[in-house]
Amino acid sequence: MIRRLAFILALIGSSLFTLAQQYTISGTITEAGSRELLPGVSIYEADLKIGTTTNKYGFYSLTLPAGEYRIIYSFIGYKVDTLMINLNADTTYNASLGDAPNAIGEVKVVAARKVEESKKVQMSSIDIPIQQIKDIPTFLGEKDVLKTIQLMPGVQSGSEGQSGIYVRGGGPDQNLIILDDAVVYNASHLFGFFSLFNGDALKSVELIKGGFPARYGGRLSSVIDMSMKEGNREKYTGELGIGIISSRGVFEGPIPGLKGKGSFVIAARRTYIDILAQPLIFAASGGETFGYFFHDFNAKLNYDLSEKDRLYLSGYFGKDKFYYRYSFDDLTEKGNLGWGNYTTTLRWNRLMNKKMFSNTSFVLSKFDLGINAETETDDDVFELNFGSSIRDLTLKYDLDYFHSPQHSIKTGAVVTYHQFNPNAVVIKGTDFPTIEGDNITNAFESGIYIEDTYKPIDVWKINGGLRISHFYQGEVNYINPEPRLSMAYLLTNSFSLKASYAMMNQYIHLLSNTGLGLPTDLWVPTTNRVKPQRSQQVAIGVAKDIAKGNFSITLEAYYKTMNNILGYKEGSSFLAPEFDGNGVSFGDWQDKVTAGEGESYGAELFIQKKYGAFSGWIGYTLSWTTLQYDDLNNGKPFYAKYDRRHDISLVGIYKISDRVKISGVWVYGTGNAISLATTTSKGVAYQEYFGSNILDYRSVYNYGEKNSHRMRAYHRLDLGLQLSKTTAKGNERTFEFSVYNAYSRSNPFFYMAIVDDPDDNWQTDNSERNLYQISLFPILPSISWSLKFN
Amino acid sequence: MKNLIYIIIGLVFISCEDQFLKKLPNPEAEDQISVYCVLFADQAQIKAELYHSKKIFGPVDTEFEDYDPVTDAVVKIIGPNETITLEYNSTLEEYQFNDSIDFQKAGDTYYLEITTVDGKKITSQTTIPFNTIEGIKMDYDSIPVNPRFGISEMLFESSFQDMPGEGHYYQLLGRYSSGFGTEQIQYETPLYLADDKDRDGESIDQTGRGYKIEYDNTLDFYMVLQSISRDLYLYNRSMNSYANFTFDPDNPFTEPTIIHTNIEGGLGVFGSSNQKVFNFTK
DSSP: OHHHHHHHHHHHHHHHHOOSOEEEEEEEEEETTTOOBOTTOEEEETTTTEEEEOOTTSEEEEEEESEEEEEEEEOTTSOEEEEEEEEOSOEEOOEEETSOOOSSSEEEEESOOOOOGGGOSOOSEEEOOHHHHHHSOOBTTBOOHHHHHTTSTTEEOOSTTOOOOEETTOOGGGEEEEETTEEOSOOEEGGGTEESOOGGGEEEEEEEOSSOOTTOOSOSSEEEEEEEOOOOSSSOEEEEEEOSSEEEEEEEEEOTTSTTSEEEEEEEEEEOHHHHHHHHHHHHHTSOEEEEEEEEEEEEEEEESSSSEEEEEEEEEEEEEEEEEEEETTEEEEEEEEEEEEEEEEEEEEEOSSSEEEEEEEEEEEEEEEEEEEEEOSSOEEEEEEEEEEEEEEEEEEEEEEEETTEEEEEEEEEEEEEEEEEEEEEEETTEEEEEEOOOEEEEEEEEEEEEEEOSSTTEEEEEEEEEEEEEETTEEEEEEEEEEEEEEEEETTEEEEEEEEEEEEOEEEEOSSSSOOTTSEEEEOOSSSOOEEEEEEEEEEEEEETTTTEEEEEEEEEEEEEEEEEEOTTOOSSOOEEETTEEEOOOGGGGEEEEEEEEEEEEEEEEEOSSSEEEEEEEEEEEEEEEETTSGGGOOEEOTTOOSEEEEEEEEEEOSSSEEEEEEEEEEOOOEEOOOOEEEEEEEEEEESSSEEEEEEEEEEOOSTTOEEOOOEEEEEEEEEEEEEOTTSOEEEEEEEEESTTOOOOOSEEEEEEEOTTSOSSOTTOEEEEEEEOOOOOEEEEEEEEEEO | OHHHHHHHHHHHHHHTTTSSEEEOOOOOOOOOEEEEEEEETTOSOEEEEEEEOEESSEEOOSOTTOOOBOOSOEEEEEOSSOEEEEEEETTTTEEEEOOOTTTOOTTOEEEEEEEOTTOOEEEEEEEOOOOOOEEEEEEEEEEEEETTTTEEEEEEEEEEEOOSSSOOEEEEEEEEEETTEEEEOBOSSSSEEEEOTTOTTOEEEEEEEEEEETTOOOOEEEEEEEEEOHHHHHHHHHHHHHHHHOSOTTOTTSOOOOOOOOOBTSEEEEEEEEEEEEEEEO
């Protein structure tokens, strides 16, 4: 206590009178064995209880008055390092967690581990250990980052099997999904059943649901920030996996000839149902061909230009494709539906001095959708091509300044050039001229930010920031300030109160007929008619760490408003071409949309045990989400489709031994809100009055209020078993058995009315129209095998 | 291990019954009465149509376009100075009042009160809007589309000035006489509907289409321009949307159109209109 008091006095003295000499200890933290940089590592002085964390790139800087210190380096899942040091000069210390002692001072490995949820100023954020993503039961053997995120409180999953994410009442377009600084626009394969991200290639995943730091912008509801592995700098390692629908592989190691100054990692996946089934389909159909596949490829290179400069080049390339070909006599029909994401990031990290670190990124990001259909006869050819795309070029600069343990600043700027082409169409035929049309729009989006993490007294921590966002399209400029604030007050050493506020603006919109987040949904920009989306969110909560058992508990309540959120006008569709004398177009999309408002509020409980023989979490969300559009539901507010009163997830992973691991997931969610017509009535479609009414009638379905019915509740149990064995050569083989939906609950995907007729005739007087639920997945067992080699 | 696999396979087969298509209890639905009644300023006739609704779930009614009229309700319209009761005409299947020339006045509010034979009350209200629309223009151009048969397409350009103040709603109908007879001008939707949101006092323009034969050198056409109540506007707009886009109400991926209603205890609309007819010859 006396020592802490002395430190505080020294600090005050140093800042006011610059009496005491201060020194900085800085460096990078890596993983032992691979030298992979570790973000988010906690570094603190053991007695003073002050410290910092490594930034996204594994760099830290801690400035203290001259003296002797015991500095702890701790990170979840790794053994803790303790550095005893007499700090009398600026020092570089690169810790390697779990590794042997370093040359500076005395380092000892400590068995104790820290959980510091209560110490974080950032609230509404969850770091998801990659290992947990790999350990929980899988859907058809595919490890899925986004489906793991769906199990977190405050995150809803949409429909059965989908990887779409709905955070605190927001839509799937309101999530900023970043992979190595590149924005990913459509993060799913197979119409949303699998996410794009190959868990084997990822190093870290962080989900932020509120209290957004100023460095993030451009989306209303969440940030999912993922970093790819950099690759093992010391040896070649890899992993091969074979599942029932796909196989995958990852290979990493030092770049030959660079003497440990660089490394690489490559990872790839491909489904093969089409390859296996093709001969059967061809034989059974007498010449028809159809199939589906997806593949993705991740690669990353990094190279140390100098002790202070590091260069990264990373990329993601993924593609989905449905295809068919059918022949009969002289008629041949063929076509395909394909979509893909492509990102490339070139990053330059520079350690400017002991306290300043910068990152410069140049990013290319692209999402393309293409639909092609061809009909060919002996004397006629007809071809239709439809496409939509969004392409980004981004330049980003971030600067971290670690002034003192009490004060650090992040600042930076980003500018993105967007090119939108929501609907391009080409129609060619033998008997008529080629018709072409597209709708390219260019836009610039930029932002500058400053973010200050400040600790005025020992128990207070504040992160305040301001982001100025800007969007230019055509003749329209939007400039919006976005204040951000997060605060934590430590009531005891392990219990804190937290609060946050964030304003966000979103300048691009996703138009969706289905709300499912399909690749056919269209990205469109803000224009002079379509205003930017805006949200404001406040949250308050408590965080408690329980050292015994390594538990952390958070309880948060939030209230969020959303303005100018877009929806289709009732009945509108993008895939409805309009023909006129000049060709074909899909009309002006702005005529088909309407802007509205949303409100979401609720409470989230999260009890997490991140490591140990038993790990897992309990998440519970109680929430309400309503929307209001002047042009929908006759202007009355209605529940969002994914308004979910109760959402529960229970996740448990138990390591029975080094060879056996079992896991289970149980989820429960209130049913989706839907519009369900229960009656029909006589409506008047047309009326004219000339001395008398002239009326034209139409039978109409009466839905009541929009989304006024509820589907049945969703619940499901998944189980997993991993059996591992290490071979004599040190390789690890793992068989994994998963059972999706273990008690085979028929969960609702959608409802529809079906006419049942006892005589199997079309509607007769004996027919009855009944309500049916369509479900997708019964119990689905799967098996996969993997080999990790060193 | 072998036993585990047997158990899993067994579970798959046992559980697949009714897994993908599950019949649910049909939702409850009560009989609702749909009402259509529009008051016209300074017109003599008032009529109201009342029909029973039909349940969607349960026994299928093969005569799905036929609805039973409500024949025994008491239908009253309460004006600022008097209350009138509409009489049921079984031939026309509607409730009528044919001498209301001094009853329907712009600016007045009217209350609809329906009492069914089982004592159920259905109510609504509307205020007849003013119609001081100015700046009405209408013209057309013809473009030959099939010279062989002498057929031209006509593009009707019409415009009018929004009345001062906000909260005005308009409905436009056009007709023309040509070699094909009297035809309706085709706007984007069966009725052209407009409001003055974000364009108070501005000119409201629209284009309609029609066809004529070349030798019809003169053309008579007219425009019925109605200033309508907000509820009638919303009802007609939802009916337009329903007519144009809702091709399959059973399709779960179609965004349903919610038909607007201002009827408490029922469906449909009780609205009002103030119309002007403009004739043009060219």
